[in-house]
Amino acid sequence: MFWESVVIALxxxxxxxxxxxxxxxxxxIGVGAxxxxxxxxxxxxxxxxxSIAGLGSNLLIVMPGATAPxxxxxxxxxxxxxxxxxxxxxxxxxxxxxLVAPSVQRQYQAVFGGKNWITSMQGTTxxxxxxxxxxxxxxxxxxxxxxDTRDRVAVLGRTVADNLFGEMSPxxxxxxxxxxxxxxxxxxxxxxxxxxxxxxxxxIIVPLTTAQERMLGITHIHSISVQAENPEVIDQVQQDIATxxxxxxxxxxxxxxxFSVRNLAAVMATAEETTGTITLLLGNTAAISLLVxxxxxMNIMLVSVTERTRExxxxxxxxxxxxxxxxxxxIEAIVIGVTGGLIGIAMGLGASYTISSLFGWATVVSVGTIxxxxxxxxxxxxxxxxxxxxxxxxxDPIDALRYE
Amino acid sequence: MKETIAIKDIVKTYLMGDTVVRALAGVSLTIETGEFTAIxxxxxxxxxxxxxxxxxxxxxxxxxxxxxxxEVATLSDDELAVTRNKKIGFVFQNFxxxxxxxxxxxxxxxxxxxxxxxxxxLERAKKALTIVGLGERMHxxxxxxxxxxxxxxxxxxxxxxEPTILLADEPTGNLDSRSGDExxxxxxxxxxxxxxxxxxxxxxxxxAYTRRTIMFRDGLIVKDxxxxxxxxxxxx
Numbered sequence: 149m150f151w152e153s154v155v156i157a158l159x160x161x162x163x164x165x166x167x168x169x170x171x172x173x174x175x176x177i178g179v180g181a182x183x184x185x186x187x188x189x190x191x192x193x194x195x196x197x198x199s200i201a202g203l204g205s206n207l208l209i210v211m212p213g214a215t216a217p218x219x220x221x222x223x224x225x226x227x228x229x230x231x232x233x234x235x236x237x238x239x240x241x242x243x244x245x246x247l248v249a250p251s252v253q254r255q256y257q258a259v260f261g262g263k264n265w266i267t268s269m270q271g272t273t274x275x276x277x278x279x280x281x282x283x284x285x286x287x288x289x290x291x292x293x294x295x296d297t298r299d300r301v302a303v304l305g306r307t308v309a310d311n312l313f314g315e316m317s318p319x320x321x322x323x324x325x326x327x328x329x330x331x332x333x334x335x336x337x338x339x340x341x342x343x344x345x346x347x348x349x350x351x352i353i354v355p356l357t358t359a360q361e362r363m364l365g366i367t368h369i370h371s372i373s374v375q376a377e378n379p380e381v382i383d384q385v386q387q388d389i390a391t392x393x394x395x396x397x398x399x400x401x402x403x404x405x406x407f408s409v410r411n412l413a414a415v416m417a418t419a420e421e422t423t424g425t426i427t428l429l430l431g432n433t434a435a436i437s438l439l440v441x442x443x444x445x446m447n448i449m450l451v452s453v454t455e456r457t458r459e460x461x462x463x464x465x466x467x468x469x470x471x472x473x474x475x476x477x478x479i480e481a482i483v484i485g486v487t488g489g490l491i492g493i494a495m496g497l498g499a500s501y502t503i504s505s506l507f508g509w510a511t512v513v514s515v516g517t518i519x520x521x522x523x524x525x526x527x528x529x530x531x532x533x534x535x536x537x538x539x540x541x542x543x544d545p546i547d548a549l550r551y552e
Numbered sequence: 553m554k555e556t557i558a559i560k561d562i563v564k565t566y567l568m569g570d571t572v573v574r575a576l577a578g579v580s581l582t583i584e585t586g587e588f589t590a591i592x593x594x595x596x597x598x599x600x601x602x603x604x605x606x607x608x609x610x611x612x613x614x615x616x617x618x619x620x621x622x623e624v625a626t627l628s629d630d631e632l633a634v635t636r637n638k639k640i641g642f643v644f645q646n647f648x649x650x651x652x653x654x655x656x657x658x659x660x661x662x663x664x665x666x667x668x669x670x671x672x673x674l675e676r677a678k679k680a681l682t683i684v685g686l687g688e689r690m691h692x693x694x695x696x697x698x699x700x701x702x703x704x705x706x707x708x709x710x711x712x713x714e715p716t717i718l719l720a721d722e723p724t725g726n727l728d729s730r731s732g733d734e735x736x737x738x739x740x741x742x743x744x745x746x747x748x749x750x751x752x753x754x755x756x757x758x759x760a761y762t763r764r765t766i767m768f769r770d771g772l773i774v775k776d777x778x779x780x781x782x783x784x785x786x787x788x
Contacts, residue, residue, distance in 0.1 A: 152664050163652050462648045465609060466709070467637020467665040469630045545609045549648065 153472070157479035160452070168484060171448045174441025175488025175525050176495060181434035182521045183496025183513065188503060189427025190517075191510035196423055200416045202339060202348070204281045206246070206382050207412045210238075210372040210389060228368035229406040232356065234396060235273075235372045242388045244381035249276035249373040252359050252366065258352055259324040260312040267308050268351045269325060271359020279373045287319045287334030290355045298357045302330040305349040306338040328362060330354065379413060386411055435524070441488070442528035449481050449536035460540050461548025474541040481533020482526060489525030493518055555618075556716060556748050557583040557606065562615035562625075564601050564771075575601040576612070577771035583717075588743040588782070589750045590759035593768030600721070602768070603752050607640050607719045608632045620716050637665050641710030643751075645722035647702045649694040655681060655705045656690040662713045680708035684738055700731030707738055718742065720751040724758055736761045740784035757783075 161168040212227040235250035251272035258265050270276070277289045285306065294301050302323065309318050318332045330352075339348040360366055374389065376382040386409050393407050453460070460473060500511040564576040575598045583589055593599045604610040605617060608624055611632070617625040624635055636642075649658045659677035668676070681690045684704040694702050703723060710718055720739065724732030740761060743749045751762070759765050760783040767775035 156664075159652060458648070459650055462650060463661070463665075464633065465607070465636060465642050465648070466662040467633050467713075469633040469665070471630075472633075472665060546604055549609075549644070 150475070153475040153479050154483075156476050157483055160456075160476070160480050161483060164452070167448060171444050172484050172488035172491070174444035175438065175485055175528065176441075176492040178434065178438030178441040179489050179492025179521045179525050180495035180499060181437050182431060182524075183493060183517055184499040184503065184511075185430035185434045186427060186517045187496070187500040187511040187513045188509060189423065189430045190512040190514065191500075191504065193420060193423035193427060194512050195510045196419045197416065199341065200412060200419060202281055203412055204279050204373065204375060206376040206379055207279065208374040208376065208382065208386055208389065209410045209412070210234075210374060210393070210407055211410065212368070212370070212407050227406060228366070229397060230369050230372060231367065232360075232369055234393060235369065237392060237396060238372065238374060238389055241392060242385060244377050244385045244388075245374055246377045247275040247279045247375040249273050249279045250356060250369045250371070251276060251373065252356065252364060252370045254359075254364060256326045256352075256363075258308060258312060260318075260321065263312050265308055265311040267305070269359065269363070270351050270353045271356040271363070272353060273356050275375075276353065276373065279375045282339065283337040285335045285337040286317070287332070289334055290353060295355045295357050298361060299355060300328060300330045300358060300362070301333045301354065303334040303336060303353040304332055305336050305351040305353075307347055307350040308352055309335045325352065325354075326363060382411060382413055438521075438524060438528060442485075442532040445481050445484050445529060446532035446536060448484075449477060449533055450539070452480070453477065453536045453540040456540075457543065457548050457551040460543050461545050461551065464543070464545035465549060470541045473543075474537045477537035477540045478530065478533050481537065482529040485525045485527075485529020485533075486522075489522045492525065493522060496521070554585045555582050556585045556587075556620060557581070557750075558616075558618040559605075559612075560616045562602070562605060562612045562617065564598075564605065564610070565613050574771050576605075578615070579771070579773060581766070581773065581776075583748065583750065585748055586743070586746050587748055587750075587764060588739070588762045589764045589766060590762040591750065591752045591766050591768065592754060592756075592759055594754070597768040598771040599752050599768045601771075603719060603721055603750075606717070606750065607642060608635045633665075637662060638713060639716040641713070641715035641718045643703070643706050643710050643718070643720035643723045645725040647694070647699075647706045647726070649702060649705055649709075651694055654691045654693055655686060655697065655708075658694070658705055659690075659709045659712055662709060666713055676712055677708070680712045681705070683711065684708045698731070699727050700734055703727060703731070703735050704738065707735070707742075711742070717748045717750060720749070722753055723751060724753070724755070732758070736783075737785060740782070744784075 210230065212229045232250050235248050239245060239248040249272050251270050253268050253270045255266060256269045258267055273295060274290060274292055277284070289303055290301060302325070304318055312318065312323060313321070318335060321332050322329050323332060336349065341347060356369070374385065376385045389409050390405065394405065397406055399406065463473065497513060500513055503509055504511040560580045562576050562579045563574070566573045566575060579602060591599045591602065601610070605612050612625050615625065616623060619635070619639060624632070627635065650661070653661070656674065656677050659680050660673040663673040663676065678687070678690060681687055684707050686701060686704050686708065689697060689701065694705065697705065724735055727735060736758060739749050739751070751758070753759055763780070763782050764778045765775070766773055
């Protein structure tokens with residue numbers, strides 16, 4: 149009986165092709181929009197997540213300068229409160245700390261042969277590689293020995309290497325940074341853009357001591373990157389660092405911190421929340437169009453029931469029960485929903501593919517979204533079809549047969 | 553003779569605005585198996601109301617209706633639907649065929665609701681169409697058939713579930729007299745094969761084909777006469 153009803157319903161839809169297609173269009177656009185919007189939202193979230201994770205996992209960054217109540221921070225490097233010894237103390241005294249990498253940085257012009265490139269020079273320690281999730285493409289990273297001897301060696305980011313050397317291998321070559329010569333001992337593997345759109349490969353790494361003494365002429369440092377052992381201890385480590393630094397800097401209880409500890413996990417959580425909200429917003433907007441499509445189904449089904457009152461009367465006279473008629477019209481509505489849903493899924497996938505290839509936006513299509521959109525379109529067919537179908541099934545056969 | 557239809561003290565009242573209209577004012581009637589009956593009467597006499605009740609499309613306000621010995625006056629809507637499907641074959645004045653379906657599909661429709669398998673359905677529908685002389689045109693749609701042919705399709709549809717009674721409401725009302733006579737001959741033939749046929753008409757010529765005429769006026773039977781002679785041509 150169920151399949152008979154499906155066949156009857158399909159016949160009914162075929163009899164009014166144009167109308168069925170137009171009604172379906174509401175669902176197609178609704179489902180397509182839901183899938184396209186949600187996949188864009190999830191793509192953005194994915195991208196933000198990846199680039200934040202790319203900075204380094206379980207990462208805390210200690211910077212000099214207090215966080216003002218207004219949230220305005222004194223620019224990094226403008227105060228000289230952090231030292232290499234602070235970094236060493238963090239590594240030594242705080243449990244749950246895996247790696248510590250203090251660093252200084254400044255913009256310099258690097259020159260090789262006739263080519264020059266303005267880039268950020270980072271003076272740091274060997275742990276920097278692991279803390280910031282960098283990998284070596286070629287050669288080796290700076291060593292403790294380089295640090296101890298204040299050696300003039302440099303590791304290049306991919307962007308710097310490409311701009312100074314092109315196709316040539318930079319290993320063993322000598323470059324000039326602000327008139328000092330450096331021997332290139334390694335090239336970092338490419339990391340791509342950060343969440344903020346910055347090129348993370350545009351840097352030169354030299355030993356911390358070399359940078360401090362030979363280049364900048366300073367004894368303080370600009371930041372300390374700290375990697376906690378795992379996500380569970382990160383909050384504790386953050387507190388311990390603050391306590392330790394307050395003691396080391398001899399700050400009275402009334403004096404605010406002369407440093408700040410940033411937790412990237414917290415930044416990530418905020419970013420995720422934001423992109424989650426965006427996804428929800430986009431999805432909701434699209435869901436509203438799906439709802440409008442559902443009302444379209446209801447509208448057309450009501451017209452259809454009125455138009456076919458006589459047919460319903462004949463069917464009832466020939467022995468169709470309440471359930472037979474209900475099922476016939478309900479299935480018609482669901483078929484519109486399902487067919488529209490399937491086409492909508494195809495359109496949504498196409499749209500998100502087009503968007504990602506045309507605008508370069510990342511889009512992520514999840515099976516969950518597709519199933520949800522499809523299930524929703526079935527439910528909409530069912531929900532908005534129920535009232536017209538019930539109306540049809542409840543018709544009195546005599547009135548229906550007399551209907552002109 | 554077995555009583556196919558036995559109704560007793562049937563009353564049917566409608567509420568029209570504030571006034572109560574008595575369409576049937578206590579009708580009792582028995583129709584035996586194999587009878588060929590015409591119900592006549594002016595408009596508003598209650599003959600259509602009785603037809604609807606006999607056809608299980610409607611329930612009487614009070615009274616008893618036994619079809620094949622079973623009480624149907626108190627059945628639920630769905631039970632009435634099943635009864636219509638299994639025991640009653642309808643032929644309407646305006647044919648009431650579904651325009652989107654071929655003659656064959658139209659005839660097979662009652663069997664869809666009876667739960668007959670598709671192959672059986674088509675087989676039986678073909679047979680029924682052959683009986684009414686439309687074996688050649690079974691794949692045509694109603695709008696490709698003449699009025700007489702359409703009514704034959706409707707008769708085939710009424711027959712296909714082997715109903716207990718065949719009810720025809722002005723079956724020749726929309727037909728020219730030649731087609732009308734042909735249709736009546738089909739009813740004659742079906743009656744000769746032992747089927748119980750009841751038709752509503754206001755044309756005495758049509759009623760003449762039957763063996764029993766029941767006259768209605770103001771919701772009551774005013775005349776009920778049987779006769780030996782009928783206008784059927786091949787009368788035995």
